[in-house]
Amino acid sequence: MTVLRSGLLFAPFFALSAAALGLIIADSVRQGFGVGSAIGVVLVGFVALLLGFQVVQSIRDLFARTVETIGVVVRRWSRNEFMLFRNGYIFVENHVFRLEPEEYIDINLGDTVRVVHYPHTSTVESVEVVSKESTS
Secondary structure (H helix, E strand, O other): OHHHHHHHHHHHHHHHHHHHHHHHHHHHHHHOOOHHHHHHHHHHHHHHHHHHHHHHHHHHHHOOOOEEEEEEEEEEEEEEEOOOEEEEEEEEOOEEEEEOHHHHOOOOOOOEEEEEEOOOOOOEEEEEEEEOOOOO
16 A cells, blocks of 8 residues: 555654754753754754655555546656656646656646545545547
C-alpha cells in the first residue's frame, strides 16, 4: 500500500528532525538564545513541521476510504524525482495527482479522467480515461 509506505518513509525523518529541534531548543535554553539558535530553531522547526504534516496525512489516509474525482485534465507535466525516477503529474478538479509512467502515457490534455485516490494525500489507486479530447 502506497500510503503506508509513504508514512513509513517520512516517519523516521520526522523523528530525527523533531529530536534535532528538541536538542537545539534545550541547548539554547542552557546557553541562551542567540541569532544562530533562532535560525536553527526556525529552519529545523519548519522541516519538522512539513515532515510531521506528511506523516499525519498518511496516517489519516490509512483509515480513510478512497474517493473518486472525475474531471478534465487541465494541466499535464512530468519531472525527474531525485534525478532517478521520472513521474508524471496531472491537474484535475483542483487536485494534483502523481502518476506512474505507464499510467501517464495514455492521458492527454483535455481528456476526461476518473481518478480513485485517497482524500488527504491524493495518492492514486487507479486512473481511467472516461473520454478522450475531441480533436477537430
